[in-house]
Amino acid sequence: MLYCVMMDVNVPADIDPAELAKLREAEKNRAIEMQKSGKFVHLWRVAGRPANISIFDCESNDELHDLLSSLPMFPYFSIKVVPLAKHPSSIK
Numbered sequence: 001m002l003y004c005v006m007m008d009v010n011v012p013a014d015i016d017p018a019e020l021a022k023l024r025e026a027e028k029n030r031a032i033e034m035q036k037s038g039k040f041v042h043l044w045r046v047a048g049r050p051a052n053i054s055i056f057d058c059e060s061n062d063e064l065h066d067l068l069s070s071l072p073m074f075p076y077f078s079i080k081v082v083p084l085a086k087h088p089s090s091i092k
């Protein structure tokens, strides 16, 4: 099943810069691992905002939740999920 996932990133302004750098590195590594697994199909930055839009291909809502909550920066995200269904006019 495909899901469109929209994340706003809300890192506290007073976070320790060294801690933030570590968190961003861990986040990047986990995101790369998930993309290589084929579950994290697209990842796009929203231009001009600390936000991203992505497409996940998961077996279930539970699997999607497990993947999202495995991201090290998960506590700092506001996430919206839109489950995608086939459009009758789509040729793909």
Ligand SMILES: O=C(O)C[C@H]1C=CC(=O)O1
Binding pocket: 007, 009, 027, 028, 031, 050, 051, 052, 071, 073
């Ligand atoms: O968009 C962000 O900065 C947060 C994030 C989600 C995956 C990733 O690699 O970074």
